Amino acid sequence: MNNDSDYGLSYRDLNRNGVMDPFEDSRLSPHERVEDLLPRLSLEEKVGLLFQTVIETGPDGTLLETPGSISKSPTSTVVLGKYINHFNVHRLDSARDAAIWNNTLQALAEQTPHGIPVTISTDPRHSFTENSGVAFSAGPFSQWPDALGLAAIDDLSVIEDFARRAREEYRAVGIRAALHPQIDLATEPRWARQLQTFGADSERVARYTRAYLAGFQGTALGPESVACVTKHFPGGGPQKDGEDAHFPYGREQVYAEGAFVDHLRPFLAAIEAGTAGIMPYYGMPVGLELDGEPVEEVGFGYNRQILTGLLRERLGYDGVILTDWELVNDNFVGDQVLPARAWGVEHLDARGRMLKILHAGADQFGGEECTDVLLALVREGLVDEMRIDESARRLLLVKFQLGLFDNPYVDPERAAAVVGASSHRQAGLAAQARSVTLLENRESLLPLRGTPRVYLEGIAREAVVDYATVVENPADADFALVRIHAPFRPRDDLFLEDYFHQGSLEFNPGLIYRLRNIAASTRLHLDVLLDRPAILTPLTDVVTGLTVSFGVSDEALLLALSGRIPPQGSLPVEIPRSIAAIERAHESLPGTADPLYPVGYRLFGSRIC
Numbered sequence: 001m002n003n004d005s006d007y008g009l010s011y012r013d014l015n016r017n018g019v020m021d022p023f024e025d026s027r028l029s030p031h032e033r034v035e036d037l038l039p040r041l042s043l044e045e046k047v048g049l050l051f052q053t054v055i056e057t058g059p060d061g062t063l064l065e066t067p068g069s070i071s072k073s074p075t076s077t078v079v080l081g082k083y084i085n086h087f088n089v090h091r092l093d094s095a096r097d098a099a100i101w102n103n104t105l106q107a108l109a110e111q112t113p114h115g116i117p118v119t120i121s122t123d124p125r126h127s128f129t130e131n132s133g134v135a136f137s138a139g140p141f142s143q144w145p146d147a148l149g150l151a152a153i154d155d156l157s158v159i160e161d162f163a164r165r166a167r168e169e170y171r172a173v174g175i176r177a178a179l180h181p182q183i184d185l186a187t188e189p190r191w192a193r194q195l196q197t198f199g200a201d202s203e204r205v206a207r208y209t210r211a212y213l214a215g216f217q218g219t220a221l222g223p224e225s226v227a228c229v230t231k232h233f234p235g236g237g238p239q240k241d242g243e244d245a246h247f248p249y250g251r252e253q254v255y256a257e258g259a260f261v262d263h264l265r266p267f268l269a270a271i272e273a274g275t276a277g278i279m280p281y282y283g284m285p286v287g288l289e290l291d292g293e294p295v296e297e298v299g300f301g302y303n304r305q306i307l308t309g310l311l312r313e314r315l316g317y318d319g320v321i322l323t324d325w326e327l328v329n330d331n332f333v334g335d336q337v338l339p340a341r342a343w344g345v346e347h348l349d350a351r352g353r354m355l356k357i358l359h360a361g362a363d364q365f366g367g368e369e370c371t372d373v374l375l376a377l378v379r380e381g382l383v384d385e386m387r388i389d390e391s392a393r394r395l396l397l398v399k400f401q402l403g404l405f406d407n408p409y410v411d412p413e414r415a416a417a418v419v420g421a422s423s424h425r426q427a428g429l430a431a432q433a434r435s436v437t438l439l440e441n442r443e444s445l446l447p448l449r450g451t452p453r454v455y456l457e458g459i460a461r462e463a464v465v466d467y468a469t470v471v472e473n474p475a476d477a478d479f480a481l482v483r484i485h486a487p488f489r490p491r492d493d494l495f496l497e498d499y500f501h502q503g504s505l506e507f508n509p510g511l512i513y514r515l516r517n518i519a520a521s522t523r524l525h526l527d528v529l530l531d532r533p534a535i536l537t538p539l540t541d542v543v544t545g546l547t548v549s550f551g552v553s554d555e556a557l558l559l560a561l562s563g564r565i566p567p568q569g570s571l572p573v574e575i576p577r578s579i580a581a582i583e584r585a586h587e588s589l590p591g592t593a594d595p596l597y598p599v600g601y602r603l604f605g606s607r608i609c
Contacts, residue, residue, distance in 0.1 A: 012406065014115030015040070023114075023405070030400035034393055040114060043378060043385065044371070046392040048083025052121065052322060053369045055087035061100025061412075063108065070132060070333060072369060079108050082371045085118045086364065086395070088179060090132065092125070095140045095173055095419035099412040102174025106408040117408040119399060121177035121229070124196060126166050126428070128551040129531075131499040133246060133325070135196055141169050142424035147182065148530075149435035149550030151198040152569035156211040158431055163215020165424045167226045172418040174410045176402050177227045179279070181212045183266040184235050186573050187259075188587040190242025192488075192500040195531040195550060197237070199572025200590040200599055202262045206269035213273040221276055223403030229322055230270040232281030234306060235263030238588035244500055245282035251299070251343035253283035259588035260288060268315070276398055277320040279366070280307060282327075282341040298344030301327050302353070307361035320394050325367030328353045336495040351377060358383060363391035430565055432549075432556035436527075437569030438603045440546035445479060445525055447563030455522065458483035463554035467562055474521040479544065482515065483527045483557070486534040505535050506579055512538045519543065527557060533575045537596055548575075570602040 002013040002020070009027075011020045022028055023037035038046075055075065056068035063075040070090065078084045087105075092098045102120060109118045124135040127146040137143075142165060144150070150159050170178065183205055186194040198205040209230070217225045236245065238259065243250030255263075267278070280300035288295040295305050301323040311317050324341065325331075328350050331338040342353050350373050357365065365374075377383040399405060438446070454468040455477035461470050464481070471477050489503030516539075518524050525545035528534055529552075540546065547567065549557060560567040574595040576582050581592040590599065 012115070014110065014405070015113065016115075026406050030397055033400050033405070034396045037114065037396060038389060038393055041392070042113065043388070044375065045083045045113060045116065046385075046388050047371050047374050047378070048085060049116075049392045049395045050363065050374065050388065051082070051084045051365050051368055051371060052086035052088060053078065053084065053367055054090060055120075056090050057092065057098070057101045061097040061104065063101070063104055075105065076108065078369055079105070079118070080111060082369060083112055083116075084369060084371070085109055085112075085116050086121065086177075087118060088121045088123065088367075089175065091136065092139060092173070094416075095169075096412045096416040098140075098173040098419075099410045099415035103409050103412070106174070109408075116396075117399060117404040119177050119227075119402070119404065120175050121179050122170070122175050123179050124182075126162070126169075129195060131496075133496045133499060134193065140420050141166075142420050142428040143432070143553070144428040144551070145432050145435040146195045146531075146551035147180075147198055148186070148195050148572050149432065149552065149569070151204065151208055151572035152435045152437050152550055153431065154204070154570055155434075155568075156207060158434070159208050159211040160215040161427065162431065163212050165427060167216045169419045169424065170226050171224075172410060172415040174408070175226065176404065177229065177277070177398075178216055179229050180231070181209060181228065181270075182231050183209050183270060184232055184237040184281070185263050185266070185590070187237050187263075187590045188239055188242045189505060189533045189573070189576055189582050189592075190502070191237065191239050192242075192244045192502045192532070193236070194533075194573060198266075200237075200574065201572070202265040204572070205266040209266050209269045210273045213270065213275055217274065217276065220274065221398065221401040223406075225402060227276035227398050227402060229277035229279050229320070230267065230275040231279035232324065233267055233278050233300065233311060234260070234280070235267070236281035236283060237263060239283060240286070240587060242502075242582075242587065244502065245284075245299075245341065245343065246338070246496060246500065247494055248339060248343075251282070251284055251341075252286045253281075254286050254586075255288050255588045256586040259586070260290075263588065271315055271317050275319060277322050278311065278317065279322050279324055280362075282324050282343060284343040296344070298356075299327065299341060301362060302342070302345055302356045302360050304360040312361055318394070320364060320398060321362045322364045323357060323362050323366045327357060328365060328368050328373075329370060331367070331495060333495045336493075338495040351382075355382060358387060363394050429553070429556050429559070432552045433559040433565035434568045435550055436552055436557060436560035436567035437548045437550075437571055438546075438567050439548060439575075439597055439601070440540065440543055441603055442544045443523065445523060445545045446561055448558075448561055452478035454478065455480040455518070456482070457518075459557070460554045463558050467558055474518045477522045479523040479525055480518050480521075481525050481527075481561075482518065483529065483554075484511070484515075485529045486532050488532070501531055504579065505532060505576075505582070507534065507538065515539060516542050525561070533573050535578060536575055537577055540596065568602075570600050571597055572599065574599045574601075
């Protein structure tokens with residue numbers, strides 16, 4: 001820190017000129033500081049602001065100075081060579097090491113001409129999902145239900161409490177931007193990305209969105225905030241045939257008449273709540289009209305009618321628009337490829353794609369680091385530098401609002417104490433138990449009483465020892481306790497495909513046969529880990545008890561089944577009766593005809609509740 005001799009104020013001399021310039025003066029407003037800094041920046045520095053890409057850490061908090069498993073370049077190359085200063089961090093094994101890494105990265109950024117600090121972002125990392133394209137399991141952080149589980153609890157105070165605790169843990173390691181919440185409506189049961197949503201009911205999702213943003217950002221974006229990028233505008237749920245838009249076969253989104261407005265509703269709540277950023281989805285609308293005009297059938301990140309006409313002009317949003325990852329270039333990882341999600345503009349080269357994204361109204365290219373392409377477009381006169389300034393201004397404003405220019409450093413020892421603290425872990429465990437959703441409880445099987453003999457499948461023996469005696473044969477048990485995952489059909493041709501649970505929602509006949517045999521030997525309580533709404537119809541007539549869970553440990557499940565923390569979940573998505581019913585329904589509309597269990601269902605009248 002330096003001291004201003006006239007005022008005795010401490011400041012960071014980021015451009016190393018020995019003078020406290022206005023952009024270094026914490027007494028000025030973020031807007032004033034942006035307007036001072038922006039004209040000082042070179043074109044290269046401004047262009048670097050318009051990119052956000054994946055970054056990976058080295059061992060023991062060091063910088064990774066080689067390409068990573070997904071990241072493409074050494075850290076110094078992207079920070080000092082390309083002036084990129086927004087990064088989506090992937091695996092973090094230790095809070096202390098993560099904090100040390102943040103500090104080392106920020107010190108590296110101080111070597112750039114104006115010392116612009118780094119904004120570190122993350123996909124969700126407080127639950128159970130492990131998918132490099134979507135979310136990370138908790139690791140050192142406290143572990144909570146996935147978003148669909150938070151929605152099942154249907155308690156705004158729990159959602160805000162989660163967001164507040166997650167914000168504290170993020171800030172402790174230097175993470176200042178959340179690439180969430182994901183507020184798409186889960187109206188298509190086959191879609192692979194429902195577990196990170198808040199469900200299918202637009203009014204419930206809108207309420208949850210406000211609470212979530214309040215917990216992460218506070219009443220206004222400031223030094224205590226984590227800035228949220230709310231996604232995926234204008235709603236990524238209505239995927240044709242339930243296929244995901246990460247992949248070429250899932251590029252189309254379809255809407256029944258009037259459904260577009262319902263999918264848009266949660267984003268109105270997010271804008272009203274002051275979300276710092278918005279991310280459009282990959283999907284391209286098919287057959288959509290707005291105000292009687294057909295919407296261009298290109299991915300939403302390329303779509304000027306959606307980003308400028310609707311989001312900027314009609315809805316009045318002036319925050320950051322960050323594209324989803326890799327709209328411009330194909331992503332090669334090992335011997336696999338994930339094609340650029342340039343849906344509807346596959347014929348354009350990288351230059352043409354960038355031009356169309358900028359024209360659409362986006363501010364930042366997600367998952368890209370090809371600053372040379374954008375620099376060439378500006379120097380050739382194809383992109384006006386004023387257009388670069390427009391986006392750079394928005395991106396700098398968030399950095400100043402977060403206080404990063406004044407102090408981007410964190411305390412590694414405090415990080416180790418805060419991240420995964422006992423109070424956070426206990427709150428997360430209680431939320432997991434509360435999110436368990438009870439659908440059947442015949443013969444008053446629950447809550448567990450006494451010390452019954454239990455046969456287990458899919459659940460760790462050590463989770464049960466305080467509640468029951470484990471036996472090896474179902475015929476010797478008072479009941480069987482079985483956990484299974486919702487079905488899917490594995491795919492692994494394209495990069496990331498093997499992480500996405502797609503395809504049929506029907507269980508294999510062999511599994512159904514085995515479960516029915518267990519139920520013929522003893523009473524069966526079945527818990528289904530529901531990342532998508534499985535077809536449970538072949539099993540409901542043989543189970544004695546049935547729960548579904550949305551990111552729940554074995555420990556938390558037993559807390560719920562014993563009634564020590566009663567399960568309070570209600571379904572945030574419906575459980576359809578059959579695949580045929582799903583196929584007859586429209587992807588954009590919530591609900592099928594005659595569902596097995598409707599949205600909002602929970603079993604009342606049992607003492608466990």
